[in-house]
Amino acid sequence: MSKHMPALATRFAITATAAAAAALVGVLPNATDTAVRSTPEAAAPDAAVPDAAPEALAPEAARATPARTTPTVDLPVRHVALSAPSRAGSAAVSHAMSKLGAPYRWGAAGPSAFDCSGLVTWAYKKVGISLPRTSRAMSRVGTPVAKSALRPGDLVFFYTPVSHVGIYIGGGKVVNASQPGTPVKVSNISGMPFNSARRV
Template sequence: ARPAADTPVVPLASNYDSAADAAVKKVAEAADKHRADATQIIAAAHAPQRGTNAGPGGANAGGASAGGGKASVPAVTGSSRGAAALKAAMTQIGKPYVWGAAGPSAYDCSGLVMWAYKQIGVSLPHSSSAQSTMGTAVSKDQLQPGDLVFFYSPVSHVGIYAGNGMVLNASTSGQPVKMSKLSSMPFHNARRL
C-alpha cells in the first residue's frame, strides 16, 4: 500500500465540486494502481451488504443502514469545501478501521477526516481533539454536509456530517468506514472548515 504521505492531493479550486470530482478520480486511479489493495478493499466494501458479520456490532450494523434500520446514504450536494471533502470520504466507505491509520487502505476517525480534507488541499492534524478546535463553530441545528462533528466529553471521536442526520465515520475496531446516525453518539460540538 502507498504511504498516506503519497496520497494525491487535489488543489483547492474556486469550483469545489470540480475539486471533489477530481479527488474522486485520483482515488479511483490510485486503487487501479494497487490491485492487491483494491481486492481487499472491494471485499471489505461488499461485506456489509452480504451480512457476513450479522448481529449486534457486526459489519451489518453500519454501511448503508445505521442503527438497525434502513437509512439511505444521503446524496452530497453543495459547493463548499466540506461537501468536496465529504464526496472524497464517501469513496472510502467499507474500508476497515485501524487505530492510528490515515489511509488509503484503513482509517481511524481522525485519519479519515484528515485524509478527506487532504484531497481538497486542507491540512489537518491526526487528532479528533485537535480537529475539534479548528475552523468555525457550528451549532447542531445549522449543520451542513462536510461539517466536522465531534462526540463524547472530552472529545474522542470525529465524523463528517453527511446530511439527513447522518455522519460518515470510522468508528471502532471491527466496524468499516460507514454512515451512522448523528443521534447514536453523544454530540459534543461541530466545526466548519
C-alpha cells in the same frame, strides 16, 4: 299711485331673489362634479383605493383602474440557499464516502485503512485542506457550528472530552470510521453523544 305699482314691485322682488339665488349656487361646489371626482374611475391612475374589494367595483371600474400589486424580486438560488455545502466540504464528503467499507485501524490515515481522525484528515487533504491529526485538536479549528445549522462537510465531534469525529453528510448522518472491527460507515448523529461541530 297707479293701481299696477304693487304688482310691479312684487315682480321686481321675485326677479332679484332668483338672481341672488343663482349667484349663490354658482359659488357652491357642484354636487355632480363632487360625486364624479370621488369615484374610483375619476381618481388619478396612481391613486390607491384603500379597503376597496375588487368585487365591490363595477366591471367598468375594474377595467379602468388596474389592480396595484406589490413588486417582487426573483433572487438567484445561490443567494438564498444558505444551507448549501461549500465546494470543499462537498468534495470532502465525496472522498470520505468513497471509502465506505474500508477497515478500521487505529492510527491509520489511509488510503486503505483508517481511524476516525485519519479518515477526516485524508478526505480534507484530498481537497487541499490540512487538519490536525487528532479529533480533539480538530475540535478547536475552523468555526463553531450549532447542531441545528449543520451543512454537509462540517466536522462533528462526539463524547466528552472529544474522542471521535465524523464528517456530516446531511439528513442527521455522518460518515465515520468508528471502532475496531467496524469498517467506515454512515452513522446517525443521534446514535452517539454529540459534543460540538466545526466548519473548516
